[in-house]
Amino acid sequence: MVDKNLTVAKTGNEAMAEAMRQINPDVVAAYPITPATEIAQIFAGFVADGLVHTEFVRVESEHSAMSAAVGAAAAGGRCMTATSSQGLMLMSEILPIASALRLPIVMPEVNRTIAGPINIHCDHSDTMFVRDSGWMQVYCEDAQEAYDSVLMGIKIAEKAMLPMMVSTDGFIISHCMARVDLIPDEDVTKYLGQYKPETWLLNPDKKITLGGLDLQDYYFEHKMVAIDAMYKSKAIIKECCEEFAGKFGRNYDFFESYEMDDAETAILAMGSVCGTAKVAVDNLRKDGKKVGLVRMRVFRPFPAEELAKTLSNLKTLAIMDRSDAMSAGEAPLAIETKAALYGRKKQPKTHNYVFGLGGRDIKVEEIEDVYKEMLDFTQPEKNFDRKVTYLGVRE
Amino acid sequence: MENKKMGWKELPDADSMSAGTSTEFKTGDWRSQRPVFHKENCIHCLRCWVMCPDVSIIVKDGKVMGYDYDHCKGCGICASECPINKKVEFEKDKCAITMADEKEFQK
Numbered sequence: 001m002v003d004k005n006l007t008v009a010k011t012g013n014e015a016m017a018e019a020m021r022q023i024n025p026d027v028v029a030a031y032p033i034t035p036a037t038e039i040a041q042i043f044a045g046f047v048a049d050g051l052v053h054t055e056f057v058r059v060e061s062e063h064s065a066m067s068a069a070v071g072a073a074a075a076g077g078r079c080m081t082a083t084s085s086q087g088l089m090l091m092s093e094i095l096p097i098a099s100a101l102r103l104p105i106v107m108p109e110v111n112r113t114i115a116g117p118i119n120i121h122c123d124h125s126d127t128m129f130v131r132d133s134g135w136m137q138v139y140c141e142d143a144q145e146a147y148d149s150v151l152m153g154i155k156i157a158e159k160a161m162l163p164m165m166v167s168t169d170g171f172i173i174s175h176c177m178a179r180v181d182l183i184p185d186e187d188v189t190k191y192l193g194q195y196k197p198e199t200w201l202l203n204p205d206k207k208i209t210l211g212g213l214d215l216q217d218y219y220f221e222h223k224m225v226a227i228d229a230m231y232k233s234k235a236i237i238k239e240c241c242e243e244f245a246g247k248f249g250r251n252y253d254f255f256e257s258y259e260m261d262d263a264e265t266a267i268l269a270m271g272s273v274c275g276t277a278k279v280a281v282d283n284l285r286k287d288g289k290k291v292g293l294v295r296m297r298v299f300r301p302f303p304a305e306e307l308a309k310t311l312s313n314l315k316t317l318a319i320m321d322r323s324d325a326m327s328a329g330e331a332p333l334a335i336e337t338k339a340a341l342y343g344r345k346k347q348p349k350t351h352n353y354v355f356g357l358g359g360r361d362i363k364v365e366e367i368e369d370v371y372k373e374m375l376d377f378t379q380p381e382k383n384f385d386r387k388v389t390y391l392g393v394r395e
Numbered sequence: 396m397e398n399k400k401m402g403w404k405e406l407p408d409a410d411s412m413s414a415g416t417s418t419e420f421k422t423g424d425w426r427s428q429r430p431v432f433h434k435e436n437c438i439h440c441l442r443c444w445v446m447c448p449d450v451s452i453i454v455k456d457g458k459v460m461g462y463d464y465d466h467c468k469g470c471g472i473c474a475s476e477c478p479i480n481k482k483v484e485f486e487k488d489k490c491a492i493t494m495a496d497e498k499e500f501q502k
Protein backbone atom coordinates (compact mmCIF):
# COMPACT_ATOMS: atom_id res chain seq x y z
CA MET A 1 0.00 0.00 0.00
CA VAL A 2 2.94 2.32 0.71
CA ASP A 3 4.24 4.18 -2.32
CA LYS A 4 8.06 4.31 -2.07
CA ASN A 5 8.21 7.76 -3.65
CA LEU A 6 6.03 9.03 -0.87
CA THR A 7 8.28 7.71 1.87
CA VAL A 8 10.12 10.80 3.04
CA ALA A 9 12.19 12.10 5.93
CA LYS A 10 10.37 14.86 7.74
CA THR A 11 10.38 16.59 11.08
CA GLY A 12 7.14 16.64 13.04
CA ASN A 13 6.54 20.24 12.03
CA GLU A 14 7.20 19.51 8.37
CA ALA A 15 4.88 16.52 8.49
CA MET A 16 2.07 18.56 10.01
CA ALA A 17 2.59 21.39 7.50
CA GLU A 18 2.51 18.80 4.71
CA ALA A 19 -0.80 17.51 6.04
CA MET A 20 -2.10 21.09 6.01
CA ARG A 21 -1.02 21.50 2.38
CA GLN A 22 -2.95 18.41 1.42
CA ILE A 23 -5.97 19.52 3.43
CA ASN A 24 -5.85 22.86 1.63
CA PRO A 25 -7.95 24.71 4.24
CA ASP A 26 -10.06 27.72 3.33
CA VAL A 27 -8.47 29.86 6.02
CA VAL A 28 -5.32 29.62 8.13
CA ALA A 29 -4.68 32.32 10.70
CA ALA A 30 -1.47 31.92 12.63
CA TYR A 31 1.15 33.65 14.71
CA PRO A 32 4.69 32.36 15.25
CA ILE A 33 5.78 30.70 18.47
CA THR A 34 8.67 28.35 19.17
CA PRO A 35 8.67 25.39 18.57
CA ALA A 36 5.52 25.50 16.39
CA THR A 37 6.60 28.45 14.22
CA GLU A 38 7.74 26.29 11.33
CA ILE A 39 4.32 24.78 10.79
CA ALA A 40 2.72 28.08 9.79
CA GLN A 41 5.98 29.25 8.20
CA ILE A 42 6.24 26.25 5.88
CA PHE A 43 2.54 26.52 5.18
CA ALA A 44 2.90 30.22 4.32
CA GLY A 45 5.44 29.07 1.72
CA PHE A 46 2.81 26.78 0.19
CA VAL A 47 0.44 29.75 0.05
CA ALA A 48 3.09 31.96 -1.59
CA ASP A 49 3.88 29.23 -4.13
CA GLY A 50 0.23 28.89 -5.02
CA LEU A 51 0.08 25.25 -3.90
CA VAL A 52 -3.03 25.88 -1.81
CA HIS A 53 -6.00 28.17 -2.22
CA THR A 54 -5.95 29.12 1.46
CA GLU A 55 -6.58 32.65 2.70
CA PHE A 56 -3.61 33.10 5.04
CA VAL A 57 -4.31 35.67 7.74
CA ARG A 58 -1.22 37.22 9.29
CA VAL A 59 -2.55 38.16 12.70
CA GLU A 60 -0.92 40.16 15.48
CA SER A 61 -1.31 37.57 18.24
CA GLU A 62 -2.55 34.08 19.01
CA HIS A 63 -5.67 35.58 20.56
CA SER A 64 -6.39 37.05 17.13
CA ALA A 65 -5.35 33.84 15.36
CA MET A 66 -7.95 31.82 17.25
CA SER A 67 -10.52 34.61 16.93
CA ALA A 68 -9.98 34.75 13.16
CA ALA A 69 -10.22 30.96 12.95
CA VAL A 70 -13.48 31.04 14.92
CA GLY A 71 -14.89 33.78 12.69
CA ALA A 72 -13.88 32.01 9.49
CA ALA A 73 -15.14 28.64 10.70
CA ALA A 74 -18.45 30.20 11.76
CA ALA A 75 -18.69 31.73 8.30
CA GLY A 76 -18.53 28.20 6.92
CA GLY A 77 -14.86 27.59 6.11
CA ARG A 78 -12.48 24.74 6.87
CA CYS A 79 -10.03 26.53 9.15
CA MET A 80 -6.75 25.73 10.82
CA THR A 81 -4.07 27.36 12.91
CA ALA A 82 -1.03 26.12 14.83
CA THR A 83 0.53 27.08 18.12
CA SER A 84 2.43 26.13 21.25
CA SER A 85 2.80 27.01 24.92
CA GLN A 86 2.38 30.73 25.57
CA GLY A 87 0.54 31.03 22.27
CA LEU A 88 -1.98 28.45 23.44
CA MET A 89 -2.32 30.35 26.72
CA LEU A 90 -3.08 33.54 24.84
CA MET A 91 -5.65 31.66 22.77
CA SER A 92 -7.23 30.15 25.84
CA GLU A 93 -9.99 32.75 26.11
CA ILE A 94 -11.27 31.85 22.65
CA LEU A 95 -10.81 28.06 22.81
CA PRO A 96 -14.05 27.29 24.70
CA ILE A 97 -15.93 29.61 22.36
CA ALA A 98 -14.77 27.55 19.38
CA SER A 99 -16.09 24.40 21.03
CA ALA A 100 -19.34 25.96 22.25
CA LEU A 101 -20.04 27.21 18.73
CA ARG A 102 -19.19 23.67 17.58
CA LEU A 103 -16.58 24.78 15.09
CA PRO A 104 -14.36 21.97 13.77
CA ILE A 105 -11.07 23.88 13.79
CA VAL A 106 -8.05 21.56 13.72
CA MET A 107 -4.91 22.89 15.31
CA PRO A 108 -1.46 21.32 15.30
CA GLU A 109 -0.04 22.09 18.72
CA VAL A 110 3.56 21.58 19.74
CA ASN A 111 3.90 20.76 23.41
CA ARG A 112 6.17 23.18 25.20
CA THR A 113 6.15 24.01 28.87
CA ILE A 114 4.61 27.23 30.11
CA ALA A 115 6.48 30.11 31.69
CA GLY A 116 7.73 30.78 34.19
CA PRO A 117 10.55 30.34 34.42
CA ILE A 118 10.73 30.85 30.70
CA ASN A 119 11.68 27.74 28.80
CA ILE A 120 11.01 26.60 25.24
CA HIS A 121 11.26 22.84 25.72
CA CYS A 122 8.79 20.04 26.00
CA ASP A 123 6.32 19.08 28.61
CA HIS A 124 2.56 18.81 28.51
CA SER A 125 1.69 21.74 30.80
CA ASP A 126 0.38 23.84 27.93
CA THR A 127 -2.25 21.47 26.58
CA MET A 128 -3.12 20.28 30.09
CA PHE A 129 -3.82 23.90 30.97
CA VAL A 130 -6.66 23.89 28.41
CA ARG A 131 -7.77 20.29 28.82
CA ASP A 132 -11.30 21.30 29.83
CA SER A 133 -11.75 23.84 27.06
CA GLY A 134 -13.98 21.53 25.03
CA TRP A 135 -11.30 20.68 22.46
CA MET A 136 -10.50 17.13 21.55
CA GLN A 137 -6.85 16.40 22.34
CA VAL A 138 -4.60 13.91 20.59
CA TYR A 139 -1.00 13.36 21.74
CA CYS A 140 1.32 11.86 19.13
CA GLU A 141 4.38 9.68 19.49
CA ASP A 142 6.10 10.50 16.22
CA ALA A 143 5.94 12.53 13.00
CA GLN A 144 4.02 9.83 11.14
CA GLU A 145 1.31 9.82 13.74
CA ALA A 146 1.21 13.62 13.78
CA TYR A 147 0.69 13.67 10.01
CA ASP A 148 -1.99 10.99 10.12
CA SER A 149 -3.72 12.54 13.12
CA VAL A 150 -4.00 15.96 11.51
CA LEU A 151 -5.60 14.42 8.42
CA MET A 152 -7.90 12.23 10.47
CA GLY A 153 -8.53 15.17 12.77
CA ILE A 154 -10.30 17.09 10.02
CA LYS A 155 -12.68 14.21 9.47
CA ILE A 156 -13.32 13.61 13.17
CA ALA A 157 -13.73 17.31 13.97
CA GLU A 158 -16.20 17.88 11.16
CA LYS A 159 -18.26 14.85 12.08
CA ALA A 160 -18.22 15.62 15.80
CA MET A 161 -18.60 19.35 15.20
CA LEU A 162 -15.85 19.92 17.75
CA PRO A 163 -12.39 21.46 17.48
CA MET A 164 -9.30 19.31 17.90
CA MET A 165 -5.69 19.94 18.85
CA VAL A 166 -3.12 17.45 17.65
CA SER A 167 0.06 17.76 19.65
CA THR A 168 3.64 16.63 19.31
CA ASP A 169 6.41 16.91 21.87
CA GLY A 170 8.33 20.14 21.35
CA PHE A 171 11.71 19.66 19.64
CA ILE A 172 11.71 15.91 20.36
CA ILE A 173 9.12 15.32 17.64
CA SER A 174 8.65 18.76 16.14
CA HIS A 175 12.30 19.17 15.12
CA CYS A 176 13.63 15.62 14.80
CA MET A 177 13.57 14.05 11.40
CA ALA A 178 11.89 10.71 11.00
CA ARG A 179 10.47 8.49 8.31
CA VAL A 180 7.01 9.50 7.20
CA ASP A 181 4.88 7.67 4.67
CA LEU A 182 2.75 10.24 2.92
CA ILE A 183 -0.61 9.65 1.36
CA PRO A 184 -0.99 10.83 -2.26
CA ASP A 185 -2.59 14.28 -2.57
CA GLU A 186 -5.57 13.06 -4.53
CA ASP A 187 -6.29 10.35 -1.97
CA VAL A 188 -6.31 12.92 0.82
CA THR A 189 -8.65 15.15 -1.18
CA LYS A 190 -10.95 12.24 -1.81
CA TYR A 191 -10.76 11.03 1.78
CA LEU A 192 -11.64 14.41 3.29
CA GLY A 193 -14.15 15.56 0.69
CA GLN A 194 -15.73 18.97 0.90
CA TYR A 195 -16.61 20.52 4.21
CA LYS A 196 -20.36 20.85 4.36
CA PRO A 197 -21.50 22.38 7.64
CA GLU A 198 -25.17 22.17 8.52
CA THR A 199 -25.41 25.83 9.36
CA TRP A 200 -22.99 28.64 8.63
CA LEU A 201 -23.15 32.38 8.98
CA LEU A 202 -22.71 33.25 5.31
CA ASN A 203 -25.67 31.16 4.20
CA PRO A 204 -28.33 33.65 3.03
CA ASP A 205 -30.92 30.87 2.73
CA LYS A 206 -30.80 29.98 6.39
CA LYS A 207 -29.90 32.96 8.48
CA ILE A 208 -28.65 32.25 11.97
CA THR A 209 -27.40 34.07 15.02
CA LEU A 210 -24.32 32.52 16.63
CA GLY A 211 -23.08 33.06 20.13
CA GLY A 212 -25.94 35.09 21.53
CA LEU A 213 -26.08 36.19 25.17
CA ASP A 214 -27.03 33.12 27.16
CA LEU A 215 -27.93 33.73 30.80
CA GLN A 216 -29.24 31.72 33.74
CA ASP A 217 -32.11 30.31 31.73
CA TYR A 218 -30.17 28.63 28.88
CA TYR A 219 -26.39 28.59 29.46
CA PHE A 220 -26.53 25.26 31.31
CA GLU A 221 -28.55 23.61 28.53
CA HIS A 222 -26.21 24.87 25.82
CA LYS A 223 -23.17 23.73 27.81
CA MET A 224 -24.84 20.34 28.18
CA VAL A 225 -25.07 20.06 24.39
CA ALA A 226 -21.31 20.59 24.11
CA ILE A 227 -20.54 18.17 26.96
CA ASP A 228 -22.71 15.55 25.30
CA ALA A 229 -20.98 16.15 21.96
CA MET A 230 -17.66 15.43 23.63
CA TYR A 231 -18.94 12.10 24.97
CA LYS A 232 -20.42 11.25 21.60
CA SER A 233 -17.19 12.08 19.77
CA LYS A 234 -15.72 8.84 21.11
CA ALA A 235 -17.79 6.76 18.73
CA ILE A 236 -16.83 9.07 15.86
CA ILE A 237 -13.13 8.74 16.66
CA LYS A 238 -13.43 4.97 16.79
CA GLU A 239 -15.23 4.89 13.46
CA CYS A 240 -12.77 7.30 11.80
CA CYS A 241 -9.76 5.32 13.06
CA GLU A 242 -11.23 2.17 11.53
CA GLU A 243 -11.92 3.93 8.24
CA PHE A 244 -8.37 5.33 8.16
CA ALA A 245 -6.88 1.90 8.86
CA GLY A 246 -8.97 0.39 6.09
CA LYS A 247 -7.98 3.05 3.58
CA PHE A 248 -4.37 3.74 4.47
CA GLY A 249 -3.27 0.75 6.52
CA ARG A 250 -2.23 2.52 9.71
CA ASN A 251 -4.03 1.66 12.93
CA TYR A 252 -4.88 4.15 15.62
CA ASP A 253 -7.14 4.03 18.64
CA PHE A 254 -7.75 5.98 21.84
CA PHE A 255 -4.57 4.43 23.15
CA GLU A 256 -1.96 1.96 22.01
CA SER A 257 -1.32 -1.23 23.96
CA TYR A 258 2.26 -2.49 23.75
CA GLU A 259 3.03 -5.96 25.12
CA MET A 260 -0.07 -5.79 27.26
CA ASP A 261 -1.58 -9.25 26.72
CA ASP A 262 0.07 -10.94 29.68
CA ALA A 263 1.56 -7.88 31.39
CA GLU A 264 1.47 -7.68 35.17
CA THR A 265 3.02 -4.25 35.35
CA ALA A 266 2.67 -1.42 32.93
CA ILE A 267 3.43 2.22 32.34
CA LEU A 268 0.74 4.58 31.13
CA ALA A 269 2.15 7.66 29.41
CA MET A 270 1.70 10.03 26.47
CA GLY A 271 3.92 11.41 23.75
CA SER A 272 7.50 10.75 22.73
CA VAL A 273 8.54 9.17 26.03
CA CYS A 274 6.58 6.11 24.93
CA GLY A 275 9.15 5.39 22.22
CA THR A 276 11.78 5.24 24.96
CA ALA A 277 9.50 3.18 27.18
CA LYS A 278 9.03 0.61 24.41
CA VAL A 279 12.80 0.02 24.40
CA ALA A 280 12.66 -0.46 28.17
CA VAL A 281 9.79 -2.93 27.76
CA ASP A 282 11.76 -4.89 25.15
CA ASN A 283 14.82 -4.99 27.41
CA LEU A 284 12.86 -6.20 30.42
CA ARG A 285 10.89 -8.70 28.37
CA LYS A 286 14.22 -10.28 27.39
CA ASP A 287 14.75 -10.93 31.09
CA GLY A 288 11.33 -12.53 31.29
CA LYS A 289 9.64 -9.63 33.09
CA LYS A 290 5.95 -9.29 32.30
CA VAL A 291 5.83 -5.60 31.56
CA GLY A 292 3.84 -3.58 29.08
CA LEU A 293 3.00 -0.04 28.01
CA VAL A 294 -0.20 1.82 27.38
CA ARG A 295 0.32 4.93 25.34
CA MET A 296 -2.56 7.40 25.58
CA ARG A 297 -3.31 9.19 22.33
CA VAL A 298 -6.75 10.65 22.87
CA PHE A 299 -6.93 12.50 26.15
CA ARG A 300 -10.15 14.33 25.24
CA PRO A 301 -12.63 12.77 24.91
CA PHE A 302 -11.23 10.72 27.81
CA PRO A 303 -11.73 7.01 27.04
CA ALA A 304 -12.45 6.11 30.66
CA GLU A 305 -14.20 2.76 30.21
CA GLU A 306 -11.86 1.46 27.52
CA LEU A 307 -8.80 2.46 29.52
CA ALA A 308 -10.09 1.00 32.76
CA LYS A 309 -10.83 -2.28 31.02
CA THR A 310 -7.32 -2.52 29.60
CA LEU A 311 -5.67 -1.62 32.90
CA SER A 312 -7.80 -3.52 35.36
CA ASN A 313 -6.00 -6.85 34.97
CA LEU A 314 -2.61 -5.41 35.87
CA LYS A 315 -1.08 -5.86 39.29
CA THR A 316 0.66 -2.52 39.28
CA LEU A 317 0.59 0.52 37.07
CA ALA A 318 2.94 3.48 36.83
CA ILE A 319 1.24 6.55 35.43
CA MET A 320 3.80 8.92 33.97
CA ASP A 321 2.76 12.54 33.64
CA ARG A 322 4.70 15.21 31.81
CA SER A 323 2.98 18.01 33.73
CA ASP A 324 1.98 18.64 37.31
CA ALA A 325 -1.29 19.61 38.94
CA MET A 326 0.24 21.78 41.64
CA SER A 327 -0.72 20.02 44.89
CA ALA A 328 -3.72 18.12 43.53
CA GLY A 329 -2.02 15.01 44.95
CA GLU A 330 -1.31 13.58 41.54
CA ALA A 331 -0.92 14.89 38.00
CA PRO A 332 -3.66 15.04 35.33
CA LEU A 333 -3.25 11.68 33.59
CA ALA A 334 -3.04 9.90 36.96
CA ILE A 335 -6.03 11.72 38.40
CA GLU A 336 -8.26 10.92 35.47
CA THR A 337 -7.06 7.34 35.06
CA LYS A 338 -7.62 6.62 38.72
CA ALA A 339 -11.08 8.15 38.54
CA ALA A 340 -11.76 5.77 35.64
CA LEU A 341 -10.51 2.80 37.68
CA TYR A 342 -12.22 3.77 40.92
CA GLY A 343 -14.97 1.43 42.03
CA ARG A 344 -14.00 -1.39 39.70
CA LYS A 345 -13.69 -4.79 41.37
CA LYS A 346 -10.28 -5.39 39.86
CA GLN A 347 -7.79 -2.59 39.65
CA PRO A 348 -4.02 -2.27 39.84
CA LYS A 349 -2.09 -0.48 42.53
CA THR A 350 -0.94 2.71 40.90
CA HIS A 351 1.84 5.16 41.37
CA ASN A 352 2.28 8.52 39.70
CA TYR A 353 5.58 9.72 38.32
CA VAL A 354 6.01 13.29 37.11
CA PHE A 355 8.96 13.59 34.76
CA GLY A 356 10.57 15.64 32.03
CA LEU A 357 9.33 19.10 32.99
CA GLY A 358 10.83 21.86 30.85
CA GLY A 359 12.35 19.30 28.49
CA ARG A 360 14.36 17.40 31.13
CA ASP A 361 15.61 14.31 29.35
CA ILE A 362 14.49 10.87 30.44
CA LYS A 363 16.56 7.80 29.63
CA VAL A 364 15.79 4.15 29.01
CA GLU A 365 17.47 3.19 32.32
CA GLU A 366 15.26 5.57 34.28
CA ILE A 367 12.17 4.00 32.77
CA GLU A 368 13.53 0.54 33.45
CA ASP A 369 13.93 1.60 37.07
CA VAL A 370 10.29 2.67 37.13
CA TYR A 371 9.31 -0.78 35.87
CA LYS A 372 11.55 -2.44 38.45
CA GLU A 373 10.06 -0.34 41.21
CA MET A 374 6.56 -1.21 40.06
CA LEU A 375 7.44 -4.92 39.76
CA ASP A 376 8.73 -4.82 43.31
CA PHE A 377 5.53 -3.17 44.34
CA THR A 378 3.55 -6.20 43.14
CA GLN A 379 4.63 -7.83 46.42
CA PRO A 380 1.67 -7.24 48.74
CA GLU A 381 3.81 -6.35 51.76
CA LYS A 382 5.35 -3.41 49.92
CA ASN A 383 3.70 -0.25 51.07
CA PHE A 384 3.82 2.61 48.63
CA ASP A 385 2.59 5.61 50.50
CA ARG A 386 4.25 8.32 48.49
CA LYS A 387 1.81 10.25 46.35
CA VAL A 388 3.98 11.35 43.45
CA THR A 389 7.55 10.60 42.53
CA TYR A 390 9.23 13.49 40.80
CA LEU A 391 11.55 11.65 38.47
CA GLY A 392 14.82 13.22 37.46
CA VAL A 393 14.67 16.34 39.60
CA ARG A 394 17.75 17.21 41.68
CA GLU A 395 17.23 17.45 45.44
CA MET B 396 -41.79 34.64 23.83
CA GLU B 397 -42.32 33.31 27.37
CA ASN B 398 -43.05 29.78 26.16
CA LYS B 399 -41.97 26.61 27.93
CA LYS B 400 -38.20 26.60 28.06
CA MET B 401 -36.45 23.97 25.96
CA GLY B 402 -34.40 21.15 27.46
CA TRP B 403 -30.85 20.57 26.23
CA LYS B 404 -31.87 17.66 24.04
CA GLU B 405 -34.21 19.93 22.10
CA LEU B 406 -31.54 22.55 21.37
CA PRO B 407 -29.66 22.83 18.08
CA ASP B 408 -26.04 21.65 18.06
CA ALA B 409 -24.17 24.92 18.01
CA ASP B 410 -25.56 27.59 20.30
CA SER B 411 -27.20 29.07 17.25
CA MET B 412 -30.59 30.66 16.90
CA SER B 413 -32.61 31.88 13.99
CA ALA B 414 -31.54 35.32 12.83
CA GLY B 415 -33.09 38.56 14.04
CA THR B 416 -34.01 37.30 17.50
CA SER B 417 -32.94 40.53 19.15
CA THR B 418 -36.23 42.08 18.07
CA GLU B 419 -37.89 39.64 20.47
CA PHE B 420 -35.62 40.60 23.31
CA LYS B 421 -37.19 43.77 24.69
CA THR B 422 -34.38 45.80 26.11
CA GLY B 423 -36.29 49.07 26.40
CA ASP B 424 -37.06 48.55 30.06
CA TRP B 425 -33.44 49.23 30.97
CA ARG B 426 -34.08 52.89 30.11
CA SER B 427 -33.94 55.68 32.69
CA GLN B 428 -34.51 58.45 30.13
CA ARG B 429 -36.49 58.46 26.92
CA PRO B 430 -36.30 60.55 23.78
CA VAL B 431 -39.39 62.63 23.00
CA PHE B 432 -39.96 63.68 19.38
CA HIS B 433 -41.04 67.19 18.41
CA LYS B 434 -42.08 66.68 14.84
CA GLU B 435 -42.62 70.39 14.14
CA ASN B 436 -38.92 71.14 14.64
CA CYS B 437 -37.45 68.15 12.74
CA ILE B 438 -35.91 68.64 9.29
CA HIS B 439 -35.61 64.86 8.68
CA CYS B 440 -31.89 64.93 8.08
CA LEU B 441 -31.84 61.40 9.57
CA ARG B 442 -28.69 61.98 11.52
CA CYS B 443 -30.38 60.50 14.60
CA TRP B 444 -31.30 57.41 12.56
CA VAL B 445 -27.68 56.98 11.51
CA MET B 446 -26.30 57.47 15.00
CA CYS B 447 -28.74 55.47 17.13
CA PRO B 448 -26.82 52.41 18.38
CA ASP B 449 -30.03 50.43 18.91
CA VAL B 450 -31.75 50.94 15.55
CA SER B 451 -34.58 52.54 17.46
CA ILE B 452 -35.42 55.57 15.32
CA ILE B 453 -38.50 54.66 13.31
CA VAL B 454 -38.30 56.06 9.80
CA LYS B 455 -40.94 55.77 7.08
CA ASP B 456 -40.49 57.14 3.56
CA GLY B 457 -37.48 59.14 4.62
CA LYS B 458 -39.27 60.77 7.54
CA VAL B 459 -38.71 60.24 11.24
CA MET B 460 -41.89 58.87 12.81
CA GLY B 461 -40.81 58.38 16.41
CA TYR B 462 -38.95 55.81 18.54
CA ASP B 463 -39.07 52.11 19.14
CA TYR B 464 -39.50 52.20 22.90
CA ASP B 465 -39.28 48.41 23.12
CA HIS B 466 -35.60 48.64 22.26
CA CYS B 467 -34.47 52.26 22.79
CA LYS B 468 -32.14 52.28 25.79
CA GLY B 469 -32.33 56.01 26.33
CA CYS B 470 -28.68 56.77 25.69
CA GLY B 471 -29.50 60.23 24.37
CA ILE B 472 -27.15 60.05 21.42
CA CYS B 473 -29.97 61.04 19.04
CA ALA B 474 -30.69 64.18 21.03
CA SER B 475 -27.06 65.18 21.35
CA GLU B 476 -26.33 64.53 17.65
CA CYS B 477 -29.42 66.29 16.27
CA PRO B 478 -28.23 69.39 14.32
CA ILE B 479 -31.42 71.28 15.18
CA ASN B 480 -30.81 70.73 18.89
CA LYS B 481 -27.30 72.10 18.47
CA LYS B 482 -28.45 75.08 16.45
CA VAL B 483 -30.97 76.11 19.10
CA GLU B 484 -28.43 75.37 21.78
CA PHE B 485 -30.73 72.80 23.35
CA GLU B 486 -33.40 75.34 24.12
CA LYS B 487 -36.24 73.01 25.10
CA ASP B 488 -39.11 74.39 23.02
CA LYS B 489 -37.10 74.55 19.82
CA CYS B 490 -35.47 71.10 19.94
CA ALA B 491 -36.43 68.25 17.64
CA ILE B 492 -35.62 65.67 20.31
CA THR B 493 -35.66 66.15 24.06
CA MET B 494 -34.74 63.62 26.71
CA ALA B 495 -37.29 63.15 29.47
CA ASP B 496 -37.22 61.22 32.74
CA GLU B 497 -38.59 57.71 32.10
CA LYS B 498 -40.35 57.74 35.48
CA GLU B 499 -42.78 60.32 34.14
CA PHE B 500 -44.08 57.75 31.67
CA GLN B 501 -44.34 54.83 34.08
CA LYS B 502 -46.98 56.42 36.33
Ligand code: SF4
Nearest residue numbers: 437439440441443477
Ligand atom coordinates in the same frame (compact mmCIF):
# COMPACT_ATOMS: atom_id res chain seq x y z
S1 SF4 C 1 -31.33 64.42 13.80
FE1 SF4 C 1 -32.89 65.84 14.55
S2 SF4 C 1 -33.51 66.94 12.73
FE2 SF4 C 1 -32.37 65.18 12.01
S3 SF4 C 1 -33.97 63.69 11.64
FE3 SF4 C 1 -33.27 63.34 13.70
S4 SF4 C 1 -34.65 64.53 14.97
FE4 SF4 C 1 -34.91 65.24 12.90
Ligand code: SF4
Nearest residue numbers: 447467468470471473
Ligand atom coordinates in the same frame (compact mmCIF):
# COMPACT_ATOMS: atom_id res chain seq x y z
S1 SF4 D 1 -32.00 57.49 23.07
FE1 SF4 D 1 -30.34 56.31 22.19
S2 SF4 D 1 -31.30 54.32 21.82
FE2 SF4 D 1 -32.98 55.72 22.13
S3 SF4 D 1 -33.53 56.41 20.10
FE3 SF4 D 1 -32.05 57.89 20.89
S4 SF4 D 1 -30.08 57.18 20.17
FE4 SF4 D 1 -31.52 55.47 19.93
